[in-house]
Amino acid sequence: MTANFLIGLREGLEATLVVVLLMAYLVKTGRRSLLPRLWAGVGIAVAVSVAFGALLTFGPRGLSFEAQEAIGGGLSILAVALVTWMVFWMARTARSLGSDLKSRVDKVADGAAWGLVLVATLAVGREGLETALFLWAAAQASGESTTPLLGALLGLAVAAGLGYLLHRGVLKVNLSRFFSWTGIGLIVIASGVLAYGVHDLQEAGILPGLQSLAFDVSAAVPPSSWYGTLLKGTLNFSPATTWLEAAAWVLYAVPVLSFYLRSTLAAPPAAPRKGGAQPVRAAAA
Template structure:
């Protein structure tokens, strides 16, 4: 449940911060009349994400076992790719996210209601679709849909509460450290999802080596034990792992962690100077980045 809570918290907080920036910009520029269009876009994005999750959950049930395994393995690998991209995107752009979104908001506001709705749908929907896909992949890996869903919902609720508190200035988080720590943990979790996806493709006959077992510690870590459940629910650890799964995990986790920390520690260029007549200091706006 912890892994899914973390996914819901991180993705939900990203979406909450984005919405907070958009709302704060409209309030600051005296365009409160446009706020309903932002909320409409957010609602559409949430509905699309829920529908996508339902399609993933109930759509493949009419397929054969091999087809289900092939589809599940492919989607798991796609989920890992999306999450990896998201982790690096946030690591690179978090410090300039506020200015980038405000720039887009200014253009959208001039374009009218449809542009604002589209901006909100794209900004929030991306997070929602990534969350739905990764949660589905994690649920497939653990063989349980209830616990991942509960964990994700609790994470999303926590994210919304934190987002509101940050917007109102009641809470200040060091976003640089938050996204660094959660990003590193998600890399390990994604490695487990990748390993499980490889296993699915092996069972479907798409990839070879289903019988080439690298290690089998099921005697020391019984699959029915609480600690095996804990390991599977957090990092998708499988007591019986094939060589292809192990190689894929190693080749993903260690290089991605190295590149991630290198990206995080890379010096950022100085923030642009505010135009004449404008101040860099704003009130009641979510602060995206805190220093290390």
């Protein structure tokens, strides 16, 4: 549940931040009449994301076991690739997100009515589709269906609350730092999802080595125990791990996390603007 809460919080805050920035800019530039277009785009994005999540959940159920495992493994690996790109992209562009969105709004605001709807749909929908895919993959890896959804919904609710406080100017957050540090957690979670995806492909017979275990600590960490459930839910830890799963985890986690820490957290801070350095604030959009 903790891992899915982090996913919901992080991804939800990204989408909420986009909406808050767009709202603030439309109001500030005297385009309040365009707000219904913005909300129409957000509604479409949410509907598409929910439909995509439902398709992932219920679509493969009529297939054979091997086909389900093959699809699950492939989508898990795709989810890891998307979340890895997203983590690096957000850490790099958090500071300039507001100006980029303003530029896109200026290009379409005075044009066709669907222009702003499309901007909102694409901006929010990208986050929604990524969230649906990664949450589905994380739920598959944890072996549960209800608890991951509750954790994700709680994270999304907290993100919406933070977005409201940002919009009202009550809360000021250094978003660049927030996304940098939560990126570490997502990379660790993605490592477990990747290992589970490899396990699915082994179950499907696409990859070898299903019976070749790197370690089996099921006696010390029973999957049904509270600590086994905690490790599974937060880190996607499997007490019985094959050599190929372990190799996938290490070969992903070590270089990706090392590169992320070196390129993101160790990067020099941006030059302060006139009047002193300011944290990234959604309310200042």
